[in-house]
Each structure stands twice: as C-alpha cells, then as structure tokens.
Amino acid sequence: MTRGSLFLRKALWALVTILVVITFNFFLFRVLPGDPAKAGIKDPRLSPEMVATLQERYGLDKPVLFNTGEGGLFDSQYFRYLGALAHGDLGTSYAYKNQPVSSLLGSALVNTLWLVLPADILAIILGVLLGLVAAWRRGTKLDVSALMFALFTWALPTFFLGILLLFFGSHYLGLPTGGRVTIGLDQGFWATAGDILRHLLLPTLTFALVLLGEYMLIMRSSVVEVFSEDYILTAKAKGLTTFQIIRRHAFRNAMLPLVTLIALNLGFTVSGAIQVETVFSWPGLGKLTVDAVAQRDYPLLQGAFLMLAISVVLANLAAELVYLRLDPRVTEA
Amino acid sequence: MKAFNRFRHSKMGMTGAVMLLLAVLVAIFAPLLAPYDPYAPSSPTIEDIYDSPSGAHLLGTDDGGEDVLSGLIYGSRVSLIVGFSAAFISVLIGGVIGLVAGFRGGHTGNLLMRFTDFFLVIPDLALQIVIVAILGQSLRNIIIVIGVLGWTTTARLVRAQTLTVRERKFVLRARAVGGSDFYILRRHVLPQVLPLMLANTVLVISLAILSESTLAFIGLGDPTLISWGQMLNFAFSRGAVSAGAWWALIPPGMAIVWVVLGTTLLGNALEEMLNPRLGRHHLEKEVPPKAEPGSPPDRPEVLLSIRNLKVSFEVGHAPLIAADGVSIDVHRGEAVGLVGESGCGKTTTMLAALRLLPPGGAIAGGQVWLDGRDLVALTPDELRPLRWRHFSMVFQGAMNALNPVKTVGWQIAEAIRHHDPQVSPDGADAEAGRLLETVGIGRDRAGDYPHEFSGGMRQRAMIALALACGPGLVVADEPTTALDVMIQAQIMDLLASLRAEMNMSLVLITHDLGVVAETCDRAVVMYGGVVVEQGTIAEVFRDPQHPYTRLLLAAFPDIDEPERLLASIPGTPPRLDEIPPGCRFAPRCPQAFERCHTERPPCYPLGPRRESACFLVERTWQGVSDG
Numbered sequence: 001m002t003r004g005s006l007f008l009r010k011a012l013w014a015l016v017t018i019l020v021v022i023t024f025n026f027f028l029f030r031v032l033p034g035d036p037a038k039a040g041i042k043d044p045r046l047s048p049e050m051v052a053t054l055q056e057r058y059g060l061d062k063p064v065l066f067n068t069g070e071g072g073l074f075d076s077q078y079f080r081y082l083g084a085l086a087h088g089d090l091g092t093s094y095a096y097k098n099q100p101v102s103s104l105l106g107s108a109l110v111n112t113l114w115l116v117l118p119a120d121i122l123a124i125i126l127g128v129l130l131g132l133v134a135a136w137r138r139g140t141k142l143d144v145s146a147l148m149f150a151l152f153t154w155a156l157p158t159f160f161l162g163i164l165l166l167f168f169g170s171h172y173l174g175l176p177t178g179g180r181v182t183i184g185l186d187q188g189f190w191a192t193a194g195d196i197l198r199h200l201l202l203p204t205l206t207f208a209l210v211l212l213g214e215y216m217l218i219m220r221s222s223v224v225e226v227f228s229e230d231y232i233l234t235a236k237a238k239g240l241t242t243f244q245i246i247r248r249h250a251f252r253n254a255m256l257p258l259v260t261l262i263a264l265n266l267g268f269t270v271s272g273a274i275q276v277e278t279v280f281s282w283p284g285l286g287k288l289t290v291d292a293v294a295q296r297d298y299p300l301l302q303g304a305f306l307m308l309a310i311s312v313v314l315a316n317l318a319a320e321l322v323y324l325r326l327d328p329r330v331t332e333a
Numbered sequence: 334m335k336a337f338n339r340f341r342h343s344k345m346g347m348t349g350a351v352m353l354l355l356a357v358l359v360a361i362f363a364p365l366l367a368p369y370d371p372y373a374p375s376s377p378t379i380e381d382i383y384d385s386p387s388g389a390h391l392l393g394t395d396d397g398g399e400d401v402l403s404g405l406i407y408g409s410r411v412s413l414i415v416g417f418s419a420a421f422i423s424v425l426i427g428g429v430i431g432l433v434a435g436f437r438g439g440h441t442g443n444l445l446m447r448f449t450d451f452f453l454v455i456p457d458l459a460l461q462i463v464i465v466a467i468l469g470q471s472l473r474n475i476i477i478v479i480g481v482l483g484w485t486t487t488a489r490l491v492r493a494q495t496l497t498v499r500e501r502k503f504v505l506r507a508r509a510v511g512g513s514d515f516y517i518l519r520r521h522v523l524p525q526v527l528p529l530m531l532a533n534t535v536l537v538i539s540l541a542i543l544s545e546s547t548l549a550f551i552g553l554g555d556p557t558l559i560s561w562g563q564m565l566n567f568a569f570s571r572g573a574v575s576a577g578a579w580w581a582l583i584p585p586g587m588a589i590v591w592v593v594l595g596t597t598l599l600g601n602a603l604e605e606m607l608n609p610r611l612g613r614h615h616l617e618k619e620v621p622p623k624a625e626p627g628s629p630p631d632r633p634e635v636l637l638s639i640r641n642l643k644v645s646f647e648v649g650h651a652p653l654i655a656a657d658g659v660s661i662d663v664h665r666g667e668a669v670g671l672v673g674e675s676g677c678g679k680t681t682t683m684l685a686a687l688r689l690l691p692p693g694g695a696i697a698g699g700q701v702w703l704d705g706r707d708l709v710a711l712t713p714d715e716l717r718p719l720r721w722r723h724f725s726m727v728f729q730g731a732m733n734a735l736n737p738v739k740t741v742g743w744q745i746a747e748a749i750r751h752h753d754p755q756v757s758p759d760g761a762d763a764e765a766g767r768l769l770e771t772v773g774i775g776r777d778r779a780g781d782y783p784h785e786f787s788g789g790m791r792q793r794a795m796i797a798l799a800l801a802c803g804p805g806l807v808v809a810d811e812p813t814t815a816l817d818v819m820i821q822a823q824i825m826d827l828l829a830s831l832r833a834e835m836n837m838s839l840v841l842i843t844h845d846l847g848v849v850a851e852t853c854d855r856a857v858v859m860y861g862g863v864v865v866e867q868g869t870i871a872e873v874f875r876d877p878q879h880p881y882t883r884l885l886l887a888a889f890p891d892i893d894e895p896e897r898l899l900a901s902i903p904g905t906p907p908r909l910d911e912i913p914p915g916c917r918f919a920p921r922c923p924q925a926f927e928r929c930h931t932e933r934p935p936c937y938p939l940g941p942r943r944e945s946a947c948f949l950v951e952r953t954w955q956g957v958s959d960g
Contacts, residue, residue, distance in 0.1 A: 017451060028463065136616055151601075155594035157543055159550045160565065160586035167574050167582065177574065227614030230733040234798075237689055237728075238748045239720030242616055248747070249736050250616075264453060271458030271547070278551060279569070289459060290551050293466040301463060308459045316454055328738055328782045 003324055014317040021309045026081050029302050091299035101303040104288065109307065111180065112284030115200065116273055119207035124262070127212050131219025132246070138224060146216060153213035158272050162206045162279035169202045178281035203280040210272050218261045219254065226254040256327055263319030266312045346602025352595030360409040367403040371559050375399065383578040393580035395564065396571040404559050405584050411560035412542050412592055415476055419541035422480025424534045427487025432526065434488070435495025436518060449488045457482050458547060465553045472555040479544045487533050491526055498525040528607050535600035539593045546589045561585040613692040622696035624710035629702050636838050637663040637806055642699035644685045653909035655681045657862045662942065663806065668832060668839040670849030670856045672885070676906045678862040679842045680729065683808050687724055688716055704805065722752045725799040727809040734795055735783040741794045742766065742779025748801040768797040772827060789820035793827065800831065810842045825852055846889045850874055858882050861907050861917030864936065868943040878945035881918045924949060
C-alpha cells in the first residue's frame with residue numbers, strides 16, 4: 001500500500017469516526033432522560049396548538065431515525081439534524097438570547113486556540129528538551145527531580161493549579177483575575193494587546209505546566225528506549241559526538257511515539273482547557289460548555305461537545321500525517 | 334514473594350502505599366477525627382464566614398461558616414468511594430473487552446479495538462460533563478459515568494498482555510490437548526494478566542479521583558455530599574480568592590494531590606515491579622577506565638595488543654568481573670577468531686577494548702595498544718577521531734544496527750564525511766555507492782531504507798559501513814548468526830576477501846569453529862572471562878592443549894572424520910556471580926584434579942604466541958622454558 005493511499009484510509013477512518021460522533025451526539029441528547037427539545041415544549045402554559053407548532057418547527061413530529069410513513073425514508077429527526085449540520089446549523093442557544101449556536105462556538109473556538117496553542121507549543125518544546133536531558137542524564141539528580149516534578153503536576157488537578165496561580169498572581173503580582181480583556185479599557189491597540197497578554201499569562205502558564213509534566217515523561221521514556229537501540233551504539237562507534245548522535249540518529253526516532261501519544265493525549269488537553277477556562281473565566285469552548293451545563297442550555301452543550309470531539313479527531317488525523325512524514329517504514333496499515 | 338520483597342524496597346511504592354492507607358483510615362474514622370459534623374444543620378452568621386485559622390477552627394471556616402478541617406476529613410469519603418467503585422467498573426469492563434479482543438483476535442478483536450479507539454478520541458471530561466448533566470448529579474450517576482467511560486486504557490493493556498500470553502507454549506499446548514476457551518482463559522491466561530491489571534487498577538483509581546474532583550469543581554458533584562472538589566467549587570465561586578481565604582482553597586486541593594499522588598506512586602511502583610524496565614542506554618556517561626602505565630609493543634607488526642584487560646559490571650551491590658586479565662595480540666593483516674560458548678566474555682572483551690562497553694560496564698584495569706596509543710588511557714574526546722578510521726565494528730544482529738529512518742547510503746556517507754570533512758557530499762555519496770557495490774549490493778540501492786533490505790543485505794551493508802573509513806582493524810561480532818547457511822558462507826567469504834584486499838586485521842567473535850578454521854589465522858579460546866588457550870589455527874585445532882578446547886572441538890563436526898560421534902559438554906559456563914575459586918572450567922572438566930578446584934592456573938606459554946591455562950600443560954611448559 002502506498003503512503004498516499006494509506007493516508008487516504010486514515011482520513012476515511014477519521015470521517016467515519018466523526019460520523020459516529022455526530023450520531024452518538026444526536027442520540028445522547030434525544031434518548032437520555034431530560035430530552036432537551038421536549039423539555040421546552042412541556043411548559044404547561046403552552047396551548048396544545050402552540051405545542052404542535054413548536055413540534056413542527058423543531059421536527060419533533062417526525063420519527064427519530066427513519067420515516068416509514070409519508071415524506072420519504074429520510075424525512076426523520078436524525079436526517080434533518082444531519083442536513084442542518086451540513087449547513088453549519090447547530091440550532092439556537094436557549095441562554096444566549098437565542099443566538100445561533102454555531103456563531104457562539106466560532107468565537108469561543110478562536111479564544112480557546114489563543115489559549116491552547118501557545119501553551120501546547122511551549123509545553124511540547126520544553127517537555128521534549130527536558131525529557132531528552134532527563135533521559136540522557138538518566139539516574140542523576142536532574143533526572144530524579146524532573147520525574148518528581150512530572151509526578152507532582154500529574155497529581156495536581158488542573159483547576160487547583162489554576163486557583164493557586166490565580167491566588168498568587170492576583171494578590172502579589174497584580175495580575176487580572178479572569179476574562180480576556182479589562183472591560184472598558186480603550187487606550188489604543190498596544191495597550192489593549194498588552195492587556196490581553198496580561199490576561200493570557202496565568203492561564204497559559206497553568207496549562208503549560210500541566211501539559212509539561214506529561215510530555216516530559218513521554219519523551220523521557222521514548223528517548224531512553226531509543227538511546228538503548230543498537231543503531232545508537234553504531235553511531236557512537238562511528239565517532240560521532242553525543243550531540244550529533246542525538247540530532248542525527250536519536251531525535252527523529254524518539255519523536256515517533258511522542259507524536260502518537262500527543263495525539264492520544266488531546267482528550268487530556270481538552271479537559272485541561274475546560275478547567276483552565278473555568279478558573280480564569282476565559283471565554284472559550286470549555287467555559288461555554290460549563291456555562292451551558294449550568295444553564296441547561298442543551299443545544300449549546302450539544303454543539304460544544306460536537307466541536308470538541310471533532311477537533312480531537314482532526315488533530316489525531318494531523319498527527320497521523322506527521323507520523324507518515326517522519327517514519328519511512330510505515331507502508332502497511 | 335520475590336516481587337513483594339522488591340516492592341518493600343521500592344521507596345516510591347512504600348511512600349504511595351502509606352499515603353493511600355492514611356487517607357483510607359481518615360475516611361473510615363472520619364466521625365472520630367472531625368471536630369465538627371459538617372452534615373449537622375447549622376445557622377451561621379455573617380461573622381462565621383471565612384474565619385481565618387484559630388483554636389476553634391484549625392483550618393478556619395469556609396463560605397458557609399463551616400469548619401474546613403471537618404469538611405476535609407469527611408470529603409475523603411466521597412473521593413475514595415468514587416475512586417474505588419468507578420475504578421472497579423472500569424477495570425471490569427476494560428478487562429473483559431481486552432481479554433476477549435486479545436484472546437479471540439480476528440474480526441471480534443478488531444471490532445472491539447476499533448470501538449476502544451473510538452472512545453479514546455472522545456474527550457472524556459467533556460463526555461462526562463454532558464452525561465452527568467443529563468442524567469442528574471447523584472453519587473451513583475457520577476460513579477457510573479466515570480466508571481463506564483474510564484475503561485479504555487485497561488482494555489488496551491489487557492489486550493496487549495493477552496496477545497503475548499496467547500502465543501506462549503503452555504497456552505498453545507493446552508489448546509492442542511483440547512482445553513476449552515474458558516478453561517484456558519481461567520487457568521493460563523488470567524494468572525498472567527491479573528497482576529498487570531492490579532497495577533493498572535491503582536492508576537485507574539487515581540484517574541477516577543481526579544475526574545470526580547474536577548466534575549465537582551465544575552458544579553456537577555452530588556449536591557448532598559461534601560467532597561473536596563465541591564469545597565473548592567464553593568470557595569472559589571464565592572469569593573475566597575478576593576477575600577484572601579487561602580485556608581478554604583489550599584487544604585482541599587492539597588488533599589486531592591495527596592490521594593492522587595499516593596495512588597500514582599503506588600501504581601507506578603507496582604507496574605515497575607511487574608515489568609521492570611532497566612532503562613539503561615548507550616549514551617550514559619562512561620565510567621572512566623582505570624588506565625595503567627605501560628609502553629607500546631616494540632614489534633612493529635603488532636597492530637592491537639590487549640594486555641591484562643579487566644572488565645567489571647555494576648549489578649546490584651558487588652561488581653561482577655566479566656573479563657579477568659585478558660591478553661590478546663593481533664598482528665597487521667591477521668585474522669583472529671575469538672571462540673567459546675555464549676557468556677564467556679568474548680564480546681565484552683572486544684567491546685571494552687574499543688571503549689564501547691554497555692552502561693554499567695567499566696574497564697577495571699589493563700591496556701589496549703592500537704597503533705602506538707593506549708585506548709584505555711584516552712579521553713572520550715581524544716578517542717572520537719580515532720573511531721571508525723582506525724577500528725570499526727560489525728555488531729551482532731545487524732538487524733537493528735542501522736538507523737531505520739535514514740537511508741543506508743546516507744549512513745555510510747555520514748561516516749566518511751565525519752572523519753574527512755574535505756570530501757564533498759557528492760563524493761561521499763559516490764564512495765558509499767562504491768562500498769555497497771564492493772559488498773555485492775547495487776549502487777542504486779543506496780537510497781533505500783534498512784527495512785527495505787533483506788537480513789543478508791543488511792549485514793553486507795553493515796560491513797560496507799565498517800569499511801567506510803578504511804580502518805586497520807575490524808571487529809566482527811557473530812556477523813552471520815540469524816542468517817541462513819548459504820548467506821553465512823557468502824558473508825564470510827566476503828569478509829575474508831575484503832580483508833586480504835585491504836590488508837586489514839580482523840577479530841572474528843563466533844562460536845562457530847568451522848568458520849574460524851576457514852577464515853582465520855589464529856584462534857583464541859575464552860572461558861569464564863579468561864583466555865584458556867591460543868595459538869595458530871593448526872596448533873589449536875590439531876593439537877589442543879586445554880581440555881575445554883578439546884571438548885569444543887569434539888562437539889563440532891569434522892569433515893575428515895564424518896563417522897565420529899559429536900559430544901556435547903555437560904553443564905554451562907559459570908555465572909559471573911558464581912565464578913569457582915580454582916580453574917573456572919574445573920567443575921565441568923573431565924580431567925580436573927584436586928589442585929584445579931583450589932588454585933587458578935596461570936597462562937603457560939608453550940611457544941611463540943602459543944599458550945594454555947591448564948595445570949596439565951605445566952610439565953610441557955617447564956620443558957619449553959628449560960630448553
């Protein structure tokens with residue numbers, strides 16, 4: 001199998017996963033008790049006519065999966081949902097003044113990326129470097145402290161670390177306690193940019209610290225494994241310096257498992273984002289999800305969950321692509 | 334029992350176990366320990382809120398005027414109940430799915446793993462939030478949701494373990510004699526899988542506790558119960574940060590850290606105990622070798638002179654001596670076969686001589702003269718430019734000796750350019766192609782990756798790599814094991830002809846006496862870390878002086894005497910920690926007498942470059958030295 005068609009297969013699998021996620025999402029919110037759409041029309045103040053109108057508007061008069069009656073097989077709630085999704089229609093929010101869910105999600109996603117990307121990049125770079133050094137100097141004090149740090153950050157709930165940093169930052173460093181910008185501040189572009197950066201500092205730091213330990217541990221064990229391979233001994237016997245061995249022979253091989261594991265850990269990243277955004281009132285996808293739960297805003301919750309799940313699937317696919325580029329051996333599934 | 338002892342010595346594991354045990358005790362005896370009952374109805378006044386720590390409230394009061402310490406103590410109950418019950422559900426589901434997927438394999442297994450992969454990409458906290466929000470926030474629902482969604486890691490682990498167990502001999506045998514699936518699972522597979530599952534359970538518990546506290550913090554905890562996450566949620570959302578009430582925030586958070594850290598330490602220690610990872614590698618700092626003063630060999634024909642080389646390995650407490658005073662001379666253009674059973678120190682000696690010992694090994698004394706320099710006395714920086722140009726090595730099992738993500742040609746060109754920066758990249762590529770042609774691989778295959786080569790081709794490529802810088806000495810360690818007989822012969826012929834062509838010296842490490850007889854000028858026999866006999870091929874093969882050599886030869890077929898029965902040597906070479914006090918071979922030697930068991934025989938020189946370490950030759954030796 002060529003590498004191109006291999007990637008095509010992976011892409012197809014991602015597509016199937018997304019379809020399954022969508023279907024799962026649909027039924028999760030329909031089948032479980034507390035059906036969101038039904039909840040709205042159960043209001044006793046509504047007249048039977050109004051209920052019927054609402055039911056028709058939301059398509060609730062149609063069967064759930066397949067329409068065996070009039071209107072064709074696919075004139076059902078499920079396929080209507082799919083059709084609406086295809087047009088980017090995720091319904092309207094209950095809580096946010098009937099705004100379309102998709103536009104709420106769009107701006108939240110941008111905010112989340114502002115938070116996640118710098119923190120993730122920082123954590124990956126530092127984690128890779130620290131993991132490399134810890135593995136290289138295996139068994140030394142440096143290695144042991146790196147391990148202890150990783151274990152401790154692992155045991156530290158993300159939201160608690162956020163609270164600690166928030167407490168410290170707001171009481172001693174005068175940093176803002178949350179949000180994206182100071183409301184009412186309007187002093188030109190640079191002042192606003194600086195203000196956003198000040199707001200970003202603590203959440204990014206929290207996020208980066210939490211991810212750092214995880215990435216460092218993965219990198220460390222991956223590097224130790226690669227360093228004990230025969231070809232590293234060959235490289236050493238060839239007379240290369242340690243730095244040359246790492247750069248030319250060890251680094252790429254050690255990155256292979258890291259790429260896969262970073263992809264597998266994206267769920268971890270999402271749960272981190274939910275917590276960090278909650279603590280710092282950062283208006284991203286995670287905060288939106290939590291707010292939707294608090295306000296029982298089911299269309300929004302459904303949309304946010306779908307968005308999070310699809311992001312993870314797509315990021316996984318991206319990782320597969322990177323893997324294919326890094327490893328010449330992958331030619332069969 | 335052995336595993337338990339290892340666990341007792343694990344600082345990490347014991348710390349974790351004690352931390353967890355303390356938390357469990359606190360949870361059980363909460364009513365006795367807590368100064369107040371946080372569940373008792375109370376009517377706090379505004380003055381009671383966020384009181385700083387005092388005699389009445391050791392950790393102050395929270396947003397509801399309740400005693401933080403009491404809440405902390407009672408909160409341990411929710412954390413542990415959720416942690417243990419959810420982990421039980423997860424491991425049960427994951428265990429069954431993993432066992433079935435691993436044991437059944439085929440379509441069922443594939444389908445189950447696809448199912449697992451699907452759950453692996455769903456962000457679990459998001460899904461937990463959605464489901465708890467819809468089902469309702471009760472302790473039962475929280476346990477079920479965390480438990481049902483937390484099984485993926487267990488399933489993957491159990492499947493992998495089951496897959497390896499399934500192919501083991503005792504399972505195949507049980508299947509062959511008609512054991513039912515259920516019987517095999519219960520009797521043979523489960524006992525191998527359960528210990529690993531236990532270690533995994535502990536880690537799943539820590540994850541479940543984290544999930545519970547996160548859900549509670551987000552506001553999805555059971556509103557009727559006091560939990561640490563809940564305490565943090567209330568304090569955080571009700572102004573504890575701006576009030577500066579650190580006592581309402583830090584203790585519940587640290588309590589979570591305490592329990593999760595305890596379980597994680599315990600789980601990691603258990604995993605390490607069942608699956609010890611040595612984790613040593615080739616780039617660890619070399620133990621500085623113990624150099625001794627000496628002078629280079631005065632005869633110009635001597636290329637390599639290993640003198641009294643001692644190698645020790647740090648294993649546990651006492652160092653083990655893997656090579657004890659080995660002396661070997663190799664002349665220019667000569668091929669020397671280093672023979673002996675596995676574990677006799679052949680490879681260790683040569684790796685030590687080239688300063689390539691695996692981690693934990695160290696040169697404990699001796700000299701290695703090559704081209705007028707003592708390699709033992711050089712610093713790593715002084716040694717590096719000499720490597721590959723003066724001596725190179727063909728490693729045992731060349732399957733993994735080439736970097737899988739670089740082309741073969743690149744790896745050869747790298748060596749050339751590294752030692753001669755004058756060569757242009759194109760020049761190095763051309764030279765790599767020429768070398769590959771020399772070893773019988775087409776120039777056009779230089780752009781291939783190692784995995785695109787067959788085993789024999791990889792071994793040839795390794796030889797081409799070893800020749801890249803025209804070294805005076807090549808050490809080849811079992812270059813033909815794992816190859817079929819035809820390829821073996823081709824590789825050996827290739828080595829022999831290249832050696833003659835390039836006037837190199839070759840040290841061939843092997844247990845194949847036939848190969849030595851065919852390709853080498855001299856043979857050195859090693860046993861238990863020492864040289865027991867050496868001489869020319871004719872001397873060693875026609876007139877062996879050491880009983881070990883004689884037995885080795887008797888164990889090997891001879892084309893001149895096809896009718897002779899092959900004799901195996903009973904017993905095995907001594908373990909490094911059980912080296913006998915006298916002659917190392919004495920316990921297995923048919924001719925051993927009393928002295929052999931108490932006294933070490935020295936190496937008796939029997940002629941020019943001919944010696945044997947056996948008391949039986951003492952008389953002959955006296956004849957030699959007297960005459």
